Amino acid sequence: MGTLLRMRALLVVNPAATTTSARTRDVLTHALASEMKLEAITTEYRGHARDLARRAAERRDVELVVALGGDGTVNEVVNGLLRHGPDPDRLPRLAVVPGGSTNVFARALGLPNDAVEATGALLDALRRGSERTVGLGLAAGTPGTADEAAPSRWFTFCAGLGFDAGVVGRVEQQRERGKRSTHALYIRQLLRHFVEDPNRRHGTITLRRPDAEPVRDLVLSIVCNTAPWTYLGNRPVYASPRASFDTGLDVLGLSRLTPAAVTRYGTQLLTSSPERGPHGKHAVSLHDLTDFTLHSKAPLPLQMDGDHLGLRTSVTFTGVRRALRVIV
Template sequence: MRGLLVVNPVATTTSARTRDVLAHALASDLKLEVAATEFRGHARELARQAAEQGTADVVIALGGDGTVNEVVNGLLHHGPDTGELPRLAVVPGGSTNVFARALGLPNDAVEATGALLGALQAGSERSVGLGIAAGTPGTADAEVPRRWFTFCAGFGFDAGVVGRVESQRERGKRSTPTLYVRQALRHFLGDRQRTDGSISLLREDHEPVDKLVVSIVCNTAPWTFLGNRPIYVAPHASFDTGLDLVAVSRLTSAGVTRHTGQLLRSSPERGLSGKHVVSLHDETHFTLQSQAPLPFQLDGDHLGLRTSVSFTGVRHALRVIV
């Protein structure tokens, strides 16, 4: 079997020596080509070439969720898998690794490589559903290219926190749970829209839901991790269904305290709830829009400001070795 190992050389939790050892181990079972990313978007380009040229049977992403997202978008550049695309495999090397852990993979790169080798030998794989975010026709964001996401998207408050964290990381800060909590608190204190949101939820044949502050789209559960603790916003989200949405229409100090407690106590059966919480499960298509541009993120990658984003859930989008 031919494999392409796409390596992020600045992945948070793996050293150059560890990556070499992992590549050597994978080469024992695969006719392996190794490619290190050199710039943002390079992993997407490498995966797209492998899919278009038919040079790999499996593309392995060694890095964090951002690397995985790029590889997925490269593989699916021309649309969902019809049986001809390379399979995806993941070796976690980032700070959080939500997609890999949601698949049930170990969070340690060496252990995950062992699990991957076992799955390759057994021919074990599964089909996963994914989400697409795209600009909405007839809006200022109509020409924004569509982009696949593997586990979550955020429009509004959540994405603003991600943007703050990215800014801190660019200044040399490490990505830690403490950093996220600190930036979330600062964003809350500085966000003037926290009590009267500007986001509207639009669905065909449904009345709009207006004045949302937080809007989180989940493709699987958990939503994220605080260290080793899984955090569930939409506990019933799954790779086997459409998309889930959890939105909050009002953020007060008391509400933040209550929701924070809910998240810390969350489980596969229990997520966010309350009179200001809007929840949707297994949705195929909906749109989030705002009169004022708001922060937008996919899979933990801040993508700037948007006024309108349309979301589509695609079942059986890609095959994954697991």
């Protein structure tokens, strides 16, 4: 207990976290502050969590950064902590209190999805000194292409180029108009994107990796750093069941999205398990990749950890196996 009370920590609070109230966030903050030297800061703009975490990492006197929010908040904090890349001798330390609508990263680590229960589990883990080193994905513009100048960005659980990223973009537009982030919203936007997406009929994506034949004509490419890929309520959904924080990156690619294919692969996703994900003639599954590039003949939407990042034609991915220490 004495060691814990001396720990200096930064709590980054997203006031727009969808599943916590202001009162709940205040109670959680006080619970954490009672057991460590805690500085709590509420984010005020997009990218603020990244800036706060970067400054904490550069100060080097902060031993722990706690993210209270959803996957977007966690992603920003991670990108701030790793602004200058992971120092193998002093990996940054992160804790997560889930406050979003899905909380994939926290749940994939085995944390409770309830913010109050997760705070209790976090404090117990800190008292025990329990932590886990995890790998992350890093995406950057490909040298020699129009996207060369695109900034590098870390992701914790998934990225996507193509159809799924287009759905994420549509959902973000609806949320900006005041719609709540719900599974029904995602399904409606998926159906609309299926009808309107001009690129789903003819795959434009090629996956290239060292010492292997390229995989061509993909319509959809999902990059997974862990499993599950997402959750529908309490149901885990596995795009790449073998993906793990302890290995490189996995990729699920689909080369056809006809109505029949969508029905087939959609059903496979809904019934997926840790043993079996989407499979079939038009599905490609690759496991434990360290370096690869996704290149598209036409600009396609890109998403990372559920955040739409605009259109890209070429993205280079790297799986970094030891990037972060997480309290679990």
